[in-house]
Amino acid sequence: MTQQTTTQLNDVDLAAVGSLVEGIQGDPAKAATTWAAHVTWDGGFASHARVRQFDGIRSDEPPALGGGDTAPNPVEQLLGALGNCLAVGYAANASVAGVPIDALSIDLQGDLDLHVFLGLKEGHAGFDTIRAKVTLESSAPREQVEQLHARVLDSSPVGHTLRSAVPVDITLV
Secondary structure, three states: OOOOOOEEOOEHHHHHHHHHHHHHHHHHHHHOOOEEEEEEEEEEEEEEEEEEOOOOEEEEOOHHHHHOOOOOOHHHHHHHHHHHHHHHHHHHHHHHOOOOOOOEEEEEEEEEEOOOOOOOOOOOOOOEEEEEEEEEOOOOOOOHHHHHHHHHHHHHHHHHHHOOOOOOOOOEE
16 A cells, blocks of 8 residues: 655645755744845836836726825735735645635735825824734534634734834935
């Protein structure tokens, strides 16, 4: 009798994930990474962000905010970044735990008061609240899915960044 080894689950390459984990366990310095983006203004409220070798990620404001509505605005992209990070977290953690994902969707909303952005008052210009509703369909027992959910919340880089006071150093050159 031969034993079959799973190399993929949820379209995740388990060997690649395992290799990354082994590499970091063998050399903890490999866990320290730096990510970067380069943003160029395109006129009006439009700009684009270059990340690694990919085409620019465009940004614009809706007409109600004076933009051309040619792309999502930065706060919408922030919600998308959180949702994308959570999706990666579910796929990675579920695959490592042997949990099949049949379908996954994440709906996000954020509440933002435009007074500070428009210069009408001082205070907090960012989201007051962000809500995410995760719909995860799996044949795994509910308890296992709930454990997966907790693990994703505990390990989401974007989620942690949004929930924590992270120093942001912006200099003009």
